Amino acid sequence: MTLSSPSSARQAEARRSSNALSHTAVTIEDAFWAPRLRTVRDNTLPTMYEQMKLNHYFDAEKRGWKRGMHPIPYVFWETDITKWVEAASLSLATHPDAKLDALLDETIEFIRSIQQPDGYLNLWFTEVEPEKRWSNMRDLHELYCAGHLIEASVAHFQGTGKRSLLDIVCRYADYLDRTFGLEEGKKRGYSGHPEIELALVKLYRATGEQRYLKLSQYFVDERGKQPHYFDQEARERGDTPENFWARTYEYNQSHLPVREQTEVVGHAVRAMYLYSAVADLVKEQYDEALFQAGERLWHHLVSKRLYITGGIGSTAKNEGFTEDYDLPNLTAYAESCASIGLAMWNHRLLQLDADSRYADLLERALYNGMLSGISLDGSKYFYVNPLESKGDHHRVGWFKCACCPPNIARTLMSLGQYVYTANDTDIFTHLYIQGTGKLSIAGRDVTLRQETHYPWDGAVSLAVTLAEPATFGLNLRIPGWCQDAQLSVNGETVALDQLQKGYARIEKRWQSGDQVVLNLTMPVARVYAHPDVREDINCVALQRGPLVYCLEGTDNAVPLHHIRLPEAATLESHFEPELLGGIAVIQAPATAVDSTDWSDTLYKTTPPQSHPHTLTAIPYYVWDQRQPGEMRVWIYTK
Amino acid sequence: MTLSSPSSARQAEARRSSNALSHTAVTIEDAFWAPRLRTVRDNTLPTMYEQMKLNHYFDAEKRGWKRGMHPIPYVFWETDITKWVEAASLSLATHPDAKLDALLDETIEFIRSIQQPDGYLNLWFTEVEPEKRWSNMRDLHELYCAGHLIEASVAHFQGTGKRSLLDIVCRYADYLDRTFGLEEGKKRGYSGHPEIELALVKLYRATGEQRYLKLSQYFVDERGKQPHYFDQEARERGDTPENFWARTYEYNQSHLPVREQTEVVGHAVRAMYLYSAVADLVKEQYDEALFQAGERLWHHLVSKRLYITGGIGSTAKNEGFTEDYDLPNLTAYAESCASIGLAMWNHRLLQLDADSRYADLLERALYNGMLSGISLDGSKYFYVNPLESKGDHHRVGWFKCACCPPNIARTLMSLGQYVYTANDTDIFTHLYIQGTGKLSIAGRDVTLRQETHYPWDGAVSLAVTLAEPATFGLNLRIPGWCQDAQLSVNGETVALDQLQKGYARIEKRWQSGDQVVLNLTMPVARVYAHPDVREDINCVALQRGPLVYCLEGTDNAVPLHHIRLPEAATLESHFEPELLGGIAVIQAPATAVDSTDWSDTLYKTTPPQSHPHTLTAIPYYVWDQRQPGEMRVWIYTK
Structure with a gap:
């Protein structure tokens, strides 16, 4: 048996675009990840909520917090709440829990209580500095907060079926749409910390509302244009643009329009969230210049500025990139959130083009740089993930800037989404994790059951179940780290001499009971x-x-x-x-x-x-x- | 012929204390140093004076400088002037120059014009912040300035025979003696940046005034005692001691009394100047605890925190020491002034005990870390001397903090003092530099003429000239870097199997025409x-x-x-x-x-x-x- 070749190059290209399965369609039942996910549910989500309470996340107004007060959390503390809501909602989707559901309702009521009559919704700019709305989009994370709120609302809607948060958020998104854009009378601003862009694509996909997609596209396209919005905005508030504390707009990737960018620079998490949105937008409406920009940036990252752990960001100074090949180990920043961002971006690229280079990087980030961020008991976190320590670097229970803990939690709670993508003709298996995936291919339900001790052992068996036989391509990733793989279908060896972008494609008329066995030699x-x-x-x-x-x-x-x-x-x-x-x-x-x-x-x-x-x-x-x-x-x- | 052994260990010990020759007693006539010294005279001293003029060093009052103004030099800018006066005076001592002499007179008149009726003398605290005299001895370098002024005055007196600056300075030193000390009504302060301590010993030696020695001893002894003066002083000016910007009194070596210190810590130049004074005081009146402290600190430095170049200070953060074995190359600080301080300290230790370990370190600092600080044309300087560069580190003509250029100049102008020390029974040859040294041993004049191409070649011949034959020990350093040396006296080989603390000691009845030939194999x-x-x-x-x-x-x-x-x-x-x-x-x-x-x-x-x-x-x-x-x-x- 040999691997199936596509009938034409063009067919092959078209076939490579695919969509990720929802995490609810994939069970995680292995000995590696399943216990970690259970720990997140049993320990991380509750202790995280405790930490937020302890740190007065929900009673800022009562406590009269003011800027510069010590110790209060950062201006964007609400994103810890909304990422927690997202993680909890993702959990509810697969593991119903009435108590958690009620706690979510309560939290959403709190969020609702913040919303202003015009739809605006932001904790800091309601409770601490209401007069400063949209006065400093460069630094103050307003739209970053909006983005995480939107992601939370989509997860909550999808996980519980409730529209409570989604409705709040749509009102806010509508307000944003009235506020920002190219049209006369609208602000030409965008966010110093990207996040809103990918969130609006999610909201568009959840609601079908084109305006949200258009607004996302606006934010990406407007970024870095001259005259520079952050210059104008600084002058308007009586500040001197040259006094920007980070010294360069490379910090927030607004030094150039995204289409003209060639190197990954600046704050690593900002970069990853921006590029994720770029991939999302290319997926929604193909745009050669934007696609090529993403390719260039990806290539620069992996060939010059990536830690072997899937960590990115070489210095604490900008929490980000420095120079080519500058990858210090002891002082590596490699923020947990940046590895998560790297996984997010490559997950999206994988849906544009099922190329195992992306899956290799996704896997590297998930199994190393992201997972190191949380303790086995799910209660302590690394913000920074160096590749060397003199013995003084330890996980802790919370941070003043607590972005990483809930980010890790939502990543683990959505792990299933990374395993497969599918389109009308093909299924792609990107990760090897024991469990069951329920797919639909050209309207037909297919169940794929993986049995494996991965990552400890490279033997994977896949059982196919479907109502009636159907023809499609089953693509199995041969990881870049693997120098020696063997594949068989129903006991018949398949030669692995013609991989398609790193995947072994088996096209046949599949029927229930078909058994695919892959062995990835793992010295x-x-x-x-x-x-x-x-x-x-x-x-x-x-x-x-x-x-x-x-x-x-x-x-x-x-x-x-x-x-x-x-x-x-x-x-x-x-x-x-x-x-x-x-x-x-x-x-x-x-x-x-x-x-x-x-x-x-x-x-x-x-x-x-x-x-x-x-x-x-x-x-x-x-x-x-x-x-x-x-x-x-x-x-x-x- | 064999090396001479001392008749008893005690005799040997006593014999090892010796005094440095003045630089005026030693000519430098080699191809390595002599051209550099000429360049300092011809180019460095004039361009340095120009730089001080250009940077308005002499018209601060007219320009209405205030603290925080930009760009004005640091609070201790007068030390650039006084170190220049010192360097110029050292030059005049060996190379008379009427024009330079006149310029010195003019500069001294400027200094005189600053002196207050009570004797106080400080540029900053006269022209910029007169109300803040002695308000912040921790940070504001007042006594550091006094120290360099004193060193300048001694050099000027010794170099020109004029008392003009010395008299001004003695009035100031008398004021300091009335102001600081343990006696009722005196301040218990000392300087955040040591320098006054060694300067007062110099002034004592030049004038014979015991009070100056006592005041130096007070400053060294008082340092680091509890209650901590810098704490009290901070509170008195309404500051919180804990807010000290450097975070720790290790920065200025006042974390403990000097006698209790065991590790070299903090700002490297501060440390070297302090330890130099410690050695000076031990030399003047032996003090076992102080001697042992110096030994401990020296040993810690050379075994844990020294660059191979004789550079010290591993980071720009504190311009100083970090941790044991932390010697980064690219980010090394290794300030030129710190290598100079290292040379100063070891030069003093060598006079306490002629041990070649000290001379090895003196030589290492002079030939590498110090000398790298100045360009061949004598007009550009390194402040920082890293051991690795990516191509972006270059000497420049001046610095806002311009301590290094005049410090290098005065070091080169006084180079002769490092070559020999002598006491009543022994001459010690520490450095090999072609030229002539005029010594006095037990009242008899001895001239030593060195001929050598050192450091390019290890062959050194020494010719002895004296009025009538005399018996004394001639000690020749066998450098630590040398694994294979040969020595002969008047053609007769001397076995080198019994060095005394790294020196080959030849005791004989010396007479004019005696010829010593040393060959240091130099692979x-x-x-x-x-x-x-x-x-x-x-x-x-x-x-x-x-x-x-x-x-x-x-x-x-x-x-x-x-x-x-x-x-x-x-x-x-x-x-x-x-x-x-x-x-x-x-x-x-x-x-x-x-x-x-x-x-x-x-x-x-x-x-x-x-x-x-x-x-x-x-x-x-x-x-x-x-x-x-x-x-x-x-x-x-x-």
């Missing part, structure tokens, strides 16, 4: 960085399947920067079911540099000596859950 | 850093004689971080008389990593390939004087 791989990544010179990272590994002090009784892993050393992995929720541990015979004879000397004319050391590595996502100590991803080879 | 050495200096892992530095080398982009047509110098590669050096004033260049067969096949890839499962590259290195002190470009001291070995 421990050594990964090297481009020679211009100065911090990784003479270093290797270990990866097994989609998981990037790291060394922790608790497993290695020598300073981690003393460890040398020879090129020839055999890397072995074994599964430890009792350790950290069950993980595959990597071990290898290595050496450790000796510093004992150096105690009083800083410089010598002889190089340091070494002694044998058995190296132990664990998956990066699970570090900092035992004895506090050092960590490093990049291991010296020499 | 290119590979130097390795302690394995805990993370930035230098897998790296080697090249040193030849006292000179640390570096790679520059202009000599190496590949990115410098691509270069790999194999352990086995032969390092060759040759002298290039036309290059950069004449330097020995190091070359070696190396390799360069290839990044061509990586252009679009950030991570790969195969390590990068290499091609042959001939490495060229030049002395660090002379970098950034050709095509602007990259530089690095630490070269990857693998």
